[in-house]
Amino acid sequence: MKNPTNRVSFRVRYAETDAMGIVHHSRYIPWMELGRTEFLRQYGFSYRQCEEEGYLFPLLAVACQYHAPAKYDDLVTVETTLKAIRPPYLEFSYRITREPDGLLLVTGETKQICITKDKKPRREPVKKMEEFFRHLN
Amino acid sequence: MKNPTNRVSFRVRYAETDAMGIVHHSRYIPWMELGRTEFLRQYGFSYRQCEEEGYLFPLLAVACQYHAPAKYDDLVTVETTLKAIRPPYLEFSYRITREPDGLLLVTGETKQICITKDKKPRREPVKKMEEFFRHLN
Amino acid sequence: MKNPTNRVSFRVRYAETDAMGIVHHSRYIPWMELGRTEFLRQYGFSYRQCEEEGYLFPLLAVACQYHAPAKYDDLVTVETTLKAIRPPYLEFSYRITREPDGLLLVTGETKQICITKDKKPRREPVKKMEEFFRHLN
Amino acid sequence: MKNPTNRVSFRVRYAETDAMGIVHHSRYIPWMELGRTEFLRQYGFSYRQCEEEGYLFPLLAVACQYHAPAKYDDLVTVETTLKAIRPPYLEFSYRITREPDGLLLVTGETKQICITKDKKPRREPVKKMEEFFRHLN
Numbered sequence: 145m146k147n148p149t150n151r152v153s154f155r156v157r158y159a160e161t162d163a164m165g166i167v168h169h170s171r172y173i174p175w176m177e178l179g180r181t182e183f184l185r186q187y188g189f190s191y192r193q194c195e196e197e198g199y200l201f202p203l204l205a206v207a208c209q210y211h212a213p214a215k216y217d218d219l220v221t222v223e224t225t226l227k228a229i230r231p232p233y234l235e236f237s238y239r240i241t242r243e244p245d246g247l248l249l250v251t252g253e254t255k256q257i258c259i260t261k262d263k264k265p266r267r268e269p270v271k272k273m274e275e276f277f278r279h280l281n
Numbered sequence: 282m283k284n285p286t287n288r289v290s291f292r293v294r295y296a297e298t299d300a301m302g303i304v305h306h307s308r309y310i311p312w313m314e315l316g317r318t319e320f321l322r323q324y325g326f327s328y329r330q331c332e333e334e335g336y337l338f339p340l341l342a343v344a345c346q347y348h349a350p351a352k353y354d355d356l357v358t359v360e361t362t363l364k365a366i367r368p369p370y371l372e373f374s375y376r377i378t379r380e381p382d383g384l385l386l387v388t389g390e391t392k393q394i395c396i397t398k399d400k401k402p403r404r405e406p407v408k409k410m411e412e413f414f415r416h417l418n
Numbered sequence: 419m420k421n422p423t424n425r426v427s428f429r430v431r432y433a434e435t436d437a438m439g440i441v442h443h444s445r446y447i448p449w450m451e452l453g454r455t456e457f458l459r460q461y462g463f464s465y466r467q468c469e470e471e472g473y474l475f476p477l478l479a480v481a482c483q484y485h486a487p488a489k490y491d492d493l494v495t496v497e498t499t500l501k502a503i504r505p506p507y508l509e510f511s512y513r514i515t516r517e518p519d520g521l522l523l524v525t526g527e528t529k530q531i532c533i534t535k536d537k538k539p540r541r542e543p544v545k546k547m548e549e550f551f552r553h554l555n
Numbered sequence: 556m557k558n559p560t561n562r563v564s565f566r567v568r569y570a571e572t573d574a575m576g577i578v579h580h581s582r583y584i585p586w587m588e589l590g591r592t593e594f595l596r597q598y599g600f601s602y603r604q605c606e607e608e609g610y611l612f613p614l615l616a617v618a619c620q621y622h623a624p625a626k627y628d629d630l631v632t633v634e635t636t637l638k639a640i641r642p643p644y645l646e647f648s649y650r651i652t653r654e655p656d657g658l659l660l661v662t663g664e665t666k667q668i669c670i671t672k673d674k675k676p677r678r679e680p681v682k683k684m685e686e687f688f689r690h691l692n
């Protein structure tokens with residue numbers, strides 16, 4: 145049984161670089177977020193719709209390991225993998241690589257919690273995902 | 282009669298630079314926003330409180346002219362001047378300079394409108410400012 | 419004779435929104451830059467290669483007019499049009515719209531100058547583009 | 556013996572917030588970088604000067620734990636502590652709090668390596684810091 149995964153590719157923007165001539169280390173974090181959005185879309189979930197229904201998924205923790213730098217105009221791929229679901233918690237891991245040679249640029253992990261707008265933890269939306277992914281396998 | 286003005290200084294962050302080794306041109310726009318916040322605070326207004334009372338001030342237009350580049354760790358000053366108040370519109374102009382030599386880096390202008398959260402234009406909050414600044418002179 | 423144009427589409431990232439729930443006004447500027455990159459690629463030019471050959475294209479001016487806000491996960495299109503070439507200057511205009519309804523979000527203009535790394539203006543690289551686009555029509 | 560520490564305070568910028576109405580989780584990473592810059596300045600080192608001498612300090616890893624969200628216009632303090640020096644490696648830890656109540660917002664850690672512009676690891680600049688801080692205690 146393999147963990148569900150999404151792959152999304154895009155080009156590095158000039159505004160994402162810094163004075164070292166490489167992508168600024170903080171800029172990979174929004175790429176992971178983009179990866180999560182596309183992961184959810186692929187499996188029929190919409191983060192935007194979740195939010196419109198009153199659920200938020202703020203981050204509790206993020207970690208990044210930098211292996212090689214991305215540069216302006218590189219074509220990069222973010223591979224997002226569902227690592228663990230423990231309602232109300234949701235964990236993803238990420239591998240960011242360069243195309244076409246597959247050079248590993250960054251690995252990372254995030255942990256999120258599902259809450260309502262008044263900051264109460266909510267297990268239900270994450271449970272629904274848990275069941276969906278259990279049946280998928 | 283001089284237009285009311287605020288000056289605020291801070292250091293350029295590394296994350297604000299790009300691969301040309303200078304501050305990315307988009308990064309001066311949040312500095313102008315920071316200038317507006319400090320302008321309002323200086324005269325006893327709070328943009329944050331305005332928002333909490335239900336008023337928003339989205340931008341209708343921005344323009345920047347780039348004269349010389351700022352670099353990482355430069356001490357820069359944003360001078361924010363109230364250019365025009367025509368309720369519900371609010372216009373500011375900006376001069377961004379480098380310390381201590383005063384080198385002119387960027388000039389700019391913004392135009393905002395005061396609206397409610399359901400997007401209705403509101404003249405009152407801007408009128409209050411207009412009256413305040415009329416009596417100031 | 420129509421000015422050469424490129425269209426590129428992508429989804430709004432969560433990290434591009436602000437506390438008003440809409441895309442922060444400064445975030446459209448990197449989208450215009452992305453539009454320029456794709457414009458040049460479409461016509462066989464590479465901004466990255468220009469830089470590697472020692473030419474930079476810093477901005478002299480930018481202007482944006484905000485018509486309607488983009489939101490998280492919106493599919494947006496940046497239409498980049500070559501407005502004027504006057505070596506060493508290069509001017510583009512932009513129309514940013516929402517898909518699929520075509521709602522106009524932002525219009526804008528930029529002016530750039532071609533320089534070497536030691537900041538000397540250079541007409542040649544822009545002249546080459548000028549000739550290319552003259553023959554295109 | 557206490558690890559050397561720097562404290563720097565500033566206000567949250569509107570551009571740093573996201574559609575949840577709080578500071579975007581990626582935005583704390585540049586604050587840690589700002590903290591490192593001020594830490595070095597306090598002890599007579601200049602990151603900018605290091606770079607001008609040909610040394611770079613790219614990140615190998617970053618981790619953040621989010622305890623409570625910062626909001627627009629909050630006055631925040633970044634406390635940067637030198638955690639470990641093992642030439643060519645440099646590790647810092649961070650505590651980001653809100654003023655004046657001291658609410659803990661974010662904790663984090665970074666690991667950097669000192670390299671030359673042609674990407675060779677360099678122990679000397681980090682050794683110099685190591686000796687400086689050993690004599691400080």
